[in-house]
Amino acid sequence: MKHRLLELLCCPVCYKTLELEVFNTWDRDFPDHIFLHAQCRNWCSLNQCSPDEVTAEQCSSCYRQEVVDAKLTCTNCGSQYPVVGGIPRMLKSQLLTESLASYHQDFIDRYGDRFKHLAKKKKSEERKKLATLHLFGYQWTTFVKNFSYFKEIFLGFVRPFLTSEDFANKLVLDVGCGSGRPASVAASFGAEVVGVDLSEAVQTAHSLSTHYPLLHVVQGDAYALPFKPCFDFVYCVGVIQHVPDPSAVLMSISRVVAPGRRLIIWVYGIREFWYQPIEWLRKLTVKLPFTILRVLSYVLAVLTEITFLMPYRILTRIPFLEKVAKKIPGRIYANFPFRENVIGWFDRLGAPVTYYFSKEDVENMLNNAEFERIEVVARPDASASWVASAIRKSSSL
Numbered sequence: 001m002k003h004r005l006l007e008l009l010c011c012p013v014c015y016k017t018l019e020l021e022v023f024n025t026w027d028r029d030f031p032d033h034i035f036l037h038a039q040c041r042n043w044c045s046l047n048q049c050s051p052d053e054v055t056a057e058q059c060s061s062c063y064r065q066e067v068v069d070a071k072l073t074c075t076n077c078g079s080q081y082p083v084v085g086g087i088p089r090m091l092k093s094q095l096l097t098e099s100l101a102s103y104h105q106d107f108i109d110r111y112g113d114r115f116k117h118l119a120k121k122k123k124s125e126e127r128k129k130l131a132t133l134h135l136f137g138y139q140w141t142t143f144v145k146n147f148s149y150f151k152e153i154f155l156g157f158v159r160p161f162l163t164s165e166d167f168a169n170k171l172v173l174d175v176g177c178g179s180g181r182p183a184s185v186a187a188s189f190g191a192e193v194v195g196v197d198l199s200e201a202v203q204t205a206h207s208l209s210t211h212y213p214l215l216h217v218v219q220g221d222a223y224a225l226p227f228k229p230c231f232d233f234v235y236c237v238g239v240i241q242h243v244p245d246p247s248a249v250l251m252s253i254s255r256v257v258a259p260g261r262r263l264i265i266w267v268y269g270i271r272e273f274w275y276q277p278i279e280w281l282r283k284l285t286v287k288l289p290f291t292i293l294r295v296l297s298y299v300l301a302v303l304t305e306i307t308f309l310m311p312y313r314i315l316t317r318i319p320f321l322e323k324v325a326k327k328i329p330g331r332i333y334a335n336f337p338f339r340e341n342v343i344g345w346f347d348r349l350g351a352p353v354t355y356y357f358s359k360e361d362v363e364n365m366l367n368n369a370e371f372e373r374i375e376v377v378a379r380p381d382a383s384a385s386w387v388a389s390a391i392r393k394s395s396s397l
Helices: 003-007 056-064 093-103 105-114 127-142 150-158 181-188 202-210 246-256 273-285 290-315 331-335 338-350 359-368
Strands: 018-027 065-074 080-084 087-090 171-175 192-197 215-220 233-237 262-268 371-378 385-392
Touching: 003 018, 003 056, 003 215, 018 105, 056 065, 065 105, 080 093, 080 105, 087 093, 087 202, 093 105, 150 181, 150 233, 150 262, 171 181, 181 192, 181 202, 181 215, 181 233, 192 202, 202 215, 233 246, 246 262, 246 359, 262 359, 273 338, 290 331, 290 338, 331 338, 359 371, 359 385
Parallel strands: 087 215, 171 192, 171 233, 192 215, 233 262
Antiparallel strands: 018 065, 065 080, 080 087, 262 385, 371 385
């Protein structure tokens, strides 16, 4: 992590400020002059001064310094959170213990005595959250390539409310960043992006920050986001349908969207009748080992390529048959490489929780989460799904 994050992070328990104790750092080989001015808006953590007193050269030097291992301590409640491999692990006690014990026992061995409650693994009652942590951790550390075509997919998740130009020079939060594909695209548009995800996919996302100096990655729970409401806008694509309580997550997101600022979400719509067999299949596939699920996803991707996507490509080239082609299920995958179809199957068959929303459902959830000026539109040329834009109300929750 970079010291810059201290201005943006807060304790997910009480939402107060954090103090940083650094164990070790390393310098990245970024250009000397990345910025025209200091990026922090209120306080420079590294130099302990106002950003007005920090030169562009000092700010660039700070962005080259990566805090690899460290401890974050809440100044109010005393909760402690490790920084492991450059990633702040901002999870509450049970999830944090499970994640570290599963993936970072070496950190516990080296630094466990500097923390409270990290040495022993506790039995967790949050089974659905843990299943999600492990599933998407596997998915987004297995399908890791940041495909060049993903820019168009990402824009499809946020159109018509955002274009690539809307990201330039903005501070943006990506809720549920997964392997970092959306976040890296947003960073390529010129935004400073903070990506947060529950799963170990944050490791993959963080690796992309080697190429994008303005990309930060945090491990956190969407139910208790560890951020201050300081972002120019927030987006959340493909996440809300995979959490046990979508309304609670939207309420959590609402807290980190500043009054008058915008939230963009993309969620599943209610599926057509042909989709029901997939739901029946899901009852079995969510219990499969990930390696077997990966093979099954490949097989199903081959079958859909033969039965749906190849006919779609042929029909779109025949005059007067375009309308017929647009009724073919899953046609959006015809525009992307085969591997994306495999990922799609893995996602829909493996996610422990999946919800499907009507337009009214989306509007009601956003309204209940204290948003206004709500607009919900169907995502074009894709299976039923919604893209929504909403503005955070000025009144506090």
